[in-house]
Amino acid sequence: MGRRNFITAGLGLAATSVLPGIADAAPAEQTPAPRANKPVAVRAWGTNRVAGPLQEIQIERRALGPNDVLIDVLYAGICHSDIHKVRGDWGEPSFPCVPGHEIVGRVQAIGSKVTKFKVGEIAGVGCMVDSCGTCENCLADREQVCLKRTTFTYDSRDDVSGGHTYGGYSDKIVVTERFAIRIPPGMDLVSAPPILCAGVTTFSPIRHWQVSPGQRVGVVGLGGLGHMAVKLAVAHRANVTVFTTSPGKVADAQRLGAREAVLWSDTAAFKRLANSFDWLISTVPYPFEVQPFMDLLKLDSTFVNVGLGEARGLSSFAMAFGRKNLSGSMIGGIAETQEIVDYCFARNIRPEIELIRPDQINAAYERVVNKDIRYRFVIDFASTKPRV
Numbered sequence: 001m002g003r004r005n006f007i008t009a010g011l012g013l014a015a016t017s018v019l020p021g022i023a024d025a026a027p028a029e030q031t032p033a034p035r036a037n038k039p040v041a042v043r044a045w046g047t048n049r050v051a052g053p054l055q056e057i058q059i060e061r062r063a064l065g066p067n068d069v070l071i072d073v074l075y076a077g078i079c080h081s082d083i084h085k086v087r088g089d090w091g092e093p094s095f096p097c098v099p100g101h102e103i104v105g106r107v108q109a110i111g112s113k114v115t116k117f118k119v120g121e122i123a124g125v126g127c128m129v130d131s132c133g134t135c136e137n138c139l140a141d142r143e144q145v146c147l148k149r150t151t152f153t154y155d156s157r158d159d160v161s162g163g164h165t166y167g168g169y170s171d172k173i174v175v176t177e178r179f180a181i182r183i184p185p186g187m188d189l190v191s192a193p194p195i196l197c198a199g200v201t202t203f204s205p206i207r208h209w210q211v212s213p214g215q216r217v218g219v220v221g222l223g224g225l226g227h228m229a230v231k232l233a234v235a236h237r238a239n240v241t242v243f244t245t246s247p248g249k250v251a252d253a254q255r256l257g258a259r260e261a262v263l264w265s266d267t268a269a270f271k272r273l274a275n276s277f278d279w280l281i282s283t284v285p286y287p288f289e290v291q292p293f294m295d296l297l298k299l300d301s302t303f304v305n306v307g308l309g310e311a312r313g314l315s316s317f318a319m320a321f322g323r324k325n326l327s328g329s330m331i332g333g334i335a336e337t338q339e340i341v342d343y344c345f346a347r348n349i350r351p352e353i354e355l356i357r358p359d360q361i362n363a364a365y366e367r368v369v370n371k372d373i374r375y376r377f378v379i380d381f382a383s384t385k386p387r388v
């Protein structure tokens, strides 16, 4: 069966003609395929006000450019960053705000110059969709810290369309192929999305600080990012301790591979563990007192706060005596994102997820804030679409 026939037969719908700049196109149920190379209206879940409930809305995806791929979204993860954004924790977003930066879907159309994907293949999109490509950081595969401007997957100025970007809580997304990630054939698609943010955000610092076998590593906050940090640090054969505020997660931490789980309230354990850690990573989303964790580090060791709440209460004296480092880290570059996807696939490392329908997003947000998710919600758009 030829490629066009395969796509057409798979969707059970009529073929569309090959368009200028589009090598192939296949329509899906909810959103008509592009009939000309112009913007297309698609269904999305977003809000028009700060902290407003997410509801079904229509947004426009830009016309497919020669280097673009049109992805029919199948699954999208819910990151705590989505909640920060929608709730205005980082200032008011642009509206409508459509979150989602852990996206897995099927390539439905490709621009005339696309070489990385064929129609029908599975692609992922993580936290960013564009960068200058020429600055020092981009040239070093650090597009996430582009010196000109990284275009993030949602709520970022979109230099191509002129509006702002919309994320993955949506039927379809158009992205330049450079920022689309190959999802290996045979990978479990339902659990794959969190790798694209939670996975790379914890993998990148693990690699940067060269976490190695036998090192004592602490993971603070066992949520979406935290559980991936545990799995990945264990995969690097570190000796992992989890620091949690949730007594109900102690046993789980051990099941995930941690040697020990310590409650924040256990001051005796903090005393016992003082000056003993080679590396710590925090994923806590809200302001917290950081010094008790700095006190756990060995001389010259590093605490990486990837959580985007404020790390408060640093003691200059304790830092001086301990000569310890406090750092941050921002997702990972595109090459690193591809690397972590391939790494997880090769080792069968899967995020632990709970699959929900789009109409359950608002309830899921409440549960994330209440630390009541083990460990990532993934929104199922696939079951709302015809099977391919």
Ligand code: NAP
Pocket (backbone or CB within 6 Å): 078, 079, 080, 081, 082, 084, 197, 198, 201, 220, 221, 222, 223, 224, 225, 226, 243, 244, 245, 246, 249, 283, 284, 285, 286, 288, 305, 306, 307, 308, 309, 329, 330, 331, 332, 368, 369, 371, 375
């Ligand atoms: P999450 O799933 O909600 O997990 C966060 C965990 O932190 C919770 O499960 C909980 O773990 C702990 N926690 C939550 N509220 C807390 C509080 N008030 N005080 C102390 N501990 C608390 O969130 P996530 O999706 O992993 O994201 C975590 C943070 O990373 C967010 O701020 C997000 O925006 C940020 N982020 C940063 C990057 C980056 O590139 N730097 C990328 C993605 C996300 P326990 O129950 O174990 O205590």
Ligand code: ZN
Pocket (backbone or CB within 6 Å): 079, 080, 081, 082, 101, 127, 197, 198
């Ligand atoms: Zn995220």
